[in-house]
Amino acid sequence: MQEVEQEIAETRASIAAEALTPVRDETSDKDPNYEWARMEMEKAQVQGDGLRARQSDASTQVASLRMFAQQMQSDSVDQQDLMRTAKAEEDNYLLYLRKREEARIGDALDERRILNVAIVEPPAAPALPAHSVPLYFLLAFGLAMAFSVAIAFTTEYFDPTIRTPDEAQVVLGVPVLAWLPAPEPAILRPSSFWIGRSKVVVQ
Structure with a gap:
């Protein structure tokens, strides 16, 4: 608290001393407009130097x-x-290969004494195979059908079973006096009985 009062007293003393000091007017021979223009010129020079450096x-x-x-x-x-x-080298290389192939073919023809032969069209690989899968499938199906029919006829031909009276007469060489058909399987008839008022069916 005492420090605050001391600072207030010092401030008041400073204000009183300033009030007692006489006011003096000072004049200068410098023109403020000139100073402003000079400062602006210096700024412009600095900016110009920067722009010249950037240029x-x-x-x-x-x-x-x-x-x-x-x-x-x-x-x-x-x-x-x-x-x-x-490109020119590639064309020359292809021409060299073609000439070399023609020379090789010519030498082979000369060795076999074949004259007046010229290649009309160079060979090319076919786009599709010579034998397609559907053709093989049809051939396999036909062979399977023929094989199945052959097996059926062979089995029927070598089967010793006699099924009709005519076959028995032909095989045995004697007339058939009687012929009994194969017995049919017995059919069980359902039986029923009453239990109380309910009817029960037994198969």
């Missing part, structure tokens, strides 16, 4: 890009030349 950097980058573009154009021309050279 120099931009000029350097533009020159570098121009050199790069020229180099790319030169490389493109070289690439086109190389592509044309490669």
Whole structure:
């Protein structure tokens, strides 16, 4: 609390001392407009220096890009030349292979004494196989049917069972006096009985 009162007293003393100090007017020969213009000029000079530095950097980058573009154009021309050279070399290689094959065929014909032979059309691989799957399937189905019919006829031919009186007469060579049909299976008739008022059926 005492410190606060002391600070207040010091502040009041300072205010009183300033009030007793006489006011003096000072004049200067400097023009404020001139000073403002000078400061603005200095700022403009600084900005101009910065812009000139940026312009120099931009000029350097533009020159570098121009050199790069020229180099790319030169490389493109070289690439086109190389592509044309490669195409020509490929054509020459294919021509060499064709001539070599023709020479080989000519030598083979000369060895066999065959003259006046020319290749009308070079051989080519067929787009579809010579034998298709459906054809094999039809052949297999036909063979299976024929084999099944053959087995049925063979089994019937070699079966010794006598089924009719005519077959018995032909096989035994004697007349048939009587013929009994095969007995039919017995059919069980249901029986029923009453339990109380309910009827029960037994199979």
